[in-house]
Amino acid sequence: MSPTSLPPVPYHASARRPSWPALPAALRDAVAARLGAPVVSARTAGAGFTRGFAAVLSTADGGRAFVKAAPAAEQPHLVEWYAREAAILDRLPAGLPLPRPRWSLHAAGWFVLCTDAVDGHTPRLPWAPAELAATLAGYAEVAAALADPPAALTGLGLPHLADLARDDILWWGEVAAGREPPPALPAPLRDRLPELVALESRLPGYAAGATGLIHGDLRVDNVLVDTAGRAWFCDWTWLCHGPAWFDLAGLLLTAYAGGLDADRLFADHPAVAGAPTDALDVTLAALAGYFLTTAAAAPATASPHLPAHQRWSGEQALDWLAHRRGWSRPRPDGAGRPGA
Structure with a gap:
């Protein structure tokens, strides 16, 4: 497809x-x-x-x-x-x-x-099946190793996703309160702000119960696939205490955008074991609000491509959430829907 x-x-x-x-x-x-x-x-x-x-x-x-x-x-x-x-x-x-x-x-x-230098390349989109499988398997290995983190890491005083969410990730509540300009939304979603606020507000509570560590910024550009087909994970600045399914949802935005069955990929991954039933929806709501509202405030020291990346990522998160919750019509070709 x-x-x-x-x-x-x-x-x-x-x-x-x-x-x-x-x-x-x-x-x-x-x-x-x-x-x-x-x-x-x-x-x-x-x-x-x-x-x-x-x-x-x-x-x-x-x-x-x-x-x-x-x-x-x-x-x-x-x-x-x-x-x-x-x-x-x-x-x-x-x-x-x-x-x-x-x-x-x-x-x-x-x-x-x-x-050390990794002899590899950033996965190209749309995802090649072998590279996506290697990345998901590699993240399962990382998530398992960080589920019970060593004292040397926890001793660094790493942040908690629950606090990061309240301080910097949850933006729909700010929009609803009039403290943040509303981002442009598709017509079918303009009356969904109360539901977006309700969904994102659950993230701190869900994240507070996590005892492991997560990458915190898992995207395609932080992955390298080496010559043997193994996935490597880079840029560990944002390591934090949180549930591994949060990382997984962010990574799979590009799988959804490419027409893959991202719902199944998420549900089948070991990182989702024990997650709340609405963990994916809660994460997608939070990511959509974060990306869409911060796209207009990218720092001058960032790549000039950052705002466009944030808008696109926010649009994918919101579209995926809308399809999951029946807020909008399916895409004409069925892409991104379960079984597509």
Whole structure:
């Protein structure tokens, strides 16, 4: 079946990053010194929505490493995010499909994080069945390992999804109270605001009971599929306490958009075991409100493609929810519906 909706910019080309030669010479010298050999080539990462430097560096002695870097003066939030990720990567359980950290440093006013390089690619959309299966299997492995997180991780004082939801994710209530401009909605959904508020409001209570940890930002551009077909999970800045089904719902927005039976993919995944019966609807309502309202307020330090990505993601979440709850007519080709 042909896809019913593709993101406005492919995930593997969503970033806008500085090149290796554009970095300060002192920074390049410091990185090369830490790598132990001159850098002979740099392959800039095309995925992501920040303007931070990110590339696979190859050195004269045949080595390869993945390096992220951000300037403290111009992008202090990125420095904070990369430093947080460095601490998290250093404490995640061994053996999981994620890049292992090597080192970090401050040089020339920049913060640098170096990890092992993964020889892989961002999954292309619409999803290839083998890549989607590998990603879902890989996330099942990660979710199982983080269901009972090690003390080294919990000792970092990681945030809780329940608090993050109340502080930054739940926006329909703000719209209903007149504190946030309402996003543009399709005509059949303009009178559904009370139901959207009621659904999203359940998320903090559901998330509060979770004892495990979740990735917190699971999207296609945070996945790499290696040459053996195994899925790897990157960008661990937003690790938090929460239910694994929240990550899964966010990841499957692209499966729904591609006309796959996302309801079945969600229901059949091990991460959903024990979830409330309306967990998917609650998550879709929250994600739709978050993406649609924040699309208009993307920071200048983000990729220029971020607002379009947020709007598209919000539209997919809302469309999926509407079909599940019978709020709108099915698509003409039946795509995205159970059994499609």
